[in-house]
Amino acid sequence: MSPMLQNFLTLDLPALLTAMFAGVSCALLGTFLLLRRQSLMGDAISHSVLPGIVAAFLLTGSRDPLVMFGGAALAGVVSAGLVELVRRAARLEAGAAMGVVFPVLFALGVLLLERGGARSVDLDADCVLYGELSRIIWSPPSGVALGSSASLAALPRELYSAGIVSLVASVFVALLFKELRLVSFDAALATSLGFRASVLNLLMLILTAAAVVVSFEAVGSILVVALLICPAASARLFTDRLSRQLWLSLGFAVLTVLAGYAAAVWFPLTWGSSSALSASGMIAAMSGVGLGIAIIVSPKGGVVLTRWRRFELAVRVAREDMLARLYREEETPGRTLVIPTPSRIVAAAARRDLRRLGMVEGSPPRLTAGGRTEAQTIVRSHRLWETYLVHEVGLRPDHVHDPALVLEHLRKSGQPIAPSTSTPVDPHDRPIP
């Protein structure tokens, strides 16, 4: 086996897999937190499980994942209960109640860590905050093949616990998909159908605490919030279907972890730096980059697409204004009209469109036969609106031109919508074509 492959298998792969498993659990649970607008609960839990973990360690003296997990789950449930108590008793909004509860629990955890002697056994505040991905390595006994059972037994503990939690989270979501969907979208309906929403909530809470605990070692307590929120939020921007959103968020989580690890570990080393950067920080940063890209390119109200649609609309309006102006100038020779002036780019695009569609030709521009038909519909729509505004809405005739200039562009499935009328002329005594 080549030393490079050996290195990859023993140094990079365990860390990478652990982070991916953490990402998978977080993405699945984060999707539901996001839908219930409880994303910050993930933040609160990730802070408040600390005293649970430390207390569990101090009481039992073991780093058995089950013990740690028990402490964390208990602390998570207690913190959720405390948030609710504070919210009701002090009549605070949920955010402020969280702001009271989780810092106190976190501070308690830090104090226990620093004063309780837990420091000696590689549980320290820094590790909890930033995670220590680089510590997760596989050191199989030398002289034994990597595939042998002795080597496999030496796989890092963190890898196992992250794997198990992601498996449990996947099974939980797969089995209870229908119930989770119901509770997330319509808790009131779920209650009236006889579902115990509170039981599901409790399970979610405990699983989130579990995901947070295993993610601690991979990415740290604050950065786990990035994994809980960003992949799920990015997925939300691409689809309206829950199942698709779950798959997408899984994909985004895996991509995020890969990109973050590559950027932190492989790039600096290939570029000649002597040490790697913080992989957990980079994973969080990459999840942010992913979310940023999603916000820009998403088909559901993404920045780019929204801008493009607005541009297209502006061009259409400019096109129609131009046609209508030419029509009116033909109708009353010698009349020059002032139309709303679009920006230069929009105007150029509109002019080019008109010539390409064969509606306008020559210089100075004249309407073609096709253009005249099109222009007629617009002018008709304009004059119908003017009539409507005077007769039905009761505006004065000299007040209806400007609103009609806007209304004439309204379309419903490609057809102009305008109120019908029996009068053949508009309020300014011009014929309605």
Add this chain to the structure above:
Amino acid sequence: MNDTGLNTVWHDLWLTLTLQGGSASRWVLVAATLLGASCGIVGTFAVLRKRAMMSDALSHATLPGIATAYLAWTALGRDGRSLPVLLLGAALSGVLGVLATQAIIRFSRLREDAAIGAVLSVFFGVGVVLMSVIQSLSTGTQGGLHHFILGQAAAMTSDDARLIAIAGGAAVLIATLLHKEFRLVTFDGAFAQVQGWPVSLIDLVMMALVVIVTVVGLQAVGVVLIVALLVIPAAAARLWTDRLGRMLVIAALIGGVSAYVGVAISAVAHNTPTGAAIVLCAGAAFGVSLLFAPRRGLLARSLDLARLRLRIACEHALDAMLEHADGRYDSHDIARSVRSPLARALLPHSLRRWGWARQTSDGLVLSEAGRARAKAQRDAIAAWHGYLDVTGAAHPGGGRPSADAVEHVLSPRMVEEILRATAKVSELPSGGASRERAAP
């Protein structure tokens, strides 16, 4: 730890608390107190404007700014640890974080909670990466930057402390001078706008104050916990009062004292991060408030509830006593209508105290007041039942589950009104009730 060791700690703590612990720690204490007070005041407005978690995003977002400022200033050949430079970087990236949150809410369909969480964790992640860059550079040390994460007041020089004290004091001063404007915008922004106040400017000043106290508090309390110093004093003060002026004073007191005591404790006890000590002090103040605050506190509320329960038990007992011709207190009868043994034990005393019964040689007997009260109660119930019958509001399956609950809260005036309403309904040609029921 042996006895003398413990005594020394207490002695040291006493010296520190009474400002006898050397000039540097004296400045640190003054700075921390001013900082705590200003956080309390600024935090009150932030909490009332529902910006608690936004402040959390802000404080986490300062980390990359601190690291960038350090890197930039070191690259320019200066000492990267200069506090003003670091704080400037922190403020800039904190504001950037807040703007990013706003942008996410504006340009995507994500909600505020997701936006805040995303910004908070991603900025923090970038900060952690930059910290690891600093560590990997030849300078080797992080220049004490990690103190910014959990807070370490011991790392403060007296120059730092003076800067913090001045900034904290300035924040208190500005908030005091502008408290009328802040109050207006906080409680009724639309009204302020109509009155011609520059609402967005005032809002901006409030937000700027949050940025200032957050950034200035980083060194003592840390990125992760500074939000607590903004939120907890305000939340605790909210339990004590409904008036903004008092709330501000109480929050400032709680913030100032927590910071003062927390800094003193962490100065004396080793391995105690200052931020954690301060937050735990504030948390203790909140806990005390939650338990003991008048009206809102859990204790006051459970007392209120107990008093209500006792009154209801008394009313049941009065009803049972009225059944007896001589109005005697018969514990056997009472046991049927009053279930709780504790209430039964307290009954005789309460009945006497409220003047509804008096002690005679035969035992406890209804007084005139008690008899009148019991009769009034029966009238009230009768009125209520009549009302339910006439309006057809009674439970269709027979039985009136609401009557038993309602009888204890009907005031004489309400009874009068019910009687009047009942009379009006029964005057209708065919009676409201039957008409209602006849409708398919």
